[in-house]
Amino acid sequence: MDERKRRAAQGDTSAWCPVLTTRVRRLFTASGPAWHPCRFSYRADEPFAVGVELTGVFPVPAAWEISRELLARALRGPAGMGGYRIWPSGRHRGGRRLLYFSFECPDGRVTFEADHTAVSHWLDGTRALVPPGSEHTVLDWDMLERRLLPRG
Template sequence: MPRDPLPQGTAAPHGTALPADVAADADHAAAPRPRTTHEPEPQTGPVACVLTLYMLFDDDRIAAVPTRFSYDADEPFAVRLAFHTGEYDEAEWVFARELLADGLRGPSGEGDIRLWPSHCPQHGGVLRIALDSPHGSAVLEAVAAEVAQWLEGTHAVVPPGGELSPLPTDEELARLAAG
C-alpha cells in the first residue's frame, strides 16, 4: 500500500531519522517543486513537457526523476512518459491518455499501470503512478495540477472523444458512391 509523501523536513513519516544522503533528497522534496517547463508547440503537433516526478521507495527515501510527457495526434489514444533515470537510456511507458485523465479524478488502471489522486501536505493534490514490469516496480508522484495542465494541452490538439476521425456524413457517402 503506498504511503503518503514525506512531511516537511528530514524525518520519515514514522519519526525515523533518515540517513544523511537520503536527508538531502528529503530536503529537496520539501522545497517547492520546480515548475513545469512547457515547450511551445503548434496546436496540431506534438505536445510535450518535462515534469519532475518523485520516486517513493519502501524505506521512505525519495528521488527526483525528470520525466518527459509527450503526446502526438498521430497516436491520439496514447501518452508517453520517458523517465530520465540517469542511466544511458530512458525507461519509456506508453499508455492510454484516458487512463491518465481518469487517474487524476480517482483510482484508475489495473495490472502494470495504476494511477490515483492523493494529497501532499506541502504540495496539495498529487497524482500517484504505480508501474510494474518484469524488471521491477516503482511508485512515482507528480503535482496533479501540472499533469492536468499538460493533459489540457493534449485536448487542444485532439479533444476527448475525437481520437477517431469522424465518420463521413450521408452527403459525403453519396458523393463517394456517385463517383
C-alpha cells in the same frame, strides 16, 4: 480552427502537443525517495496514447505508453489495473495535490509522484489539440491497415 488542430485533423504527424518536462519523486527505494527527470508526451497521430519517460532511475530511460483516457480518469480517482496504476492524492500536501504512478518494468515496479496540477494542465493541452471523442478523425487508417496487414 487553429493551425495545430487543422494539421492534426489532416493527419500531420508533426502536430505535437507541448511536452511536459518535469521532475517526479520516486518512492519506495532502499535509499529513500529521490527526484528524477520525467517527460510526458503526446502525438496527434497517436491520439489515444500518452508517453511517460523516466530517466535517471535505470541505466537507460524507462518509457511507458498509457491510455490518455486512463490518465484523465486517474486525475479524479484510482485508475488502471495490472502493470499500470495511477491515482490522485487524497489530500493536499504542502498546498499541492499529487498524482501517483505505479508501473511495472523489467526490474520490478517503479512508483513515483508528480504534481497533479502540472499533469492536469498538460493533459488539457492534449484535449485542445484532439478533443476526446474525435480521436478517430485524426488517425491514418490506411497506415494502420498497412502496419497490421502487411502485403506479402
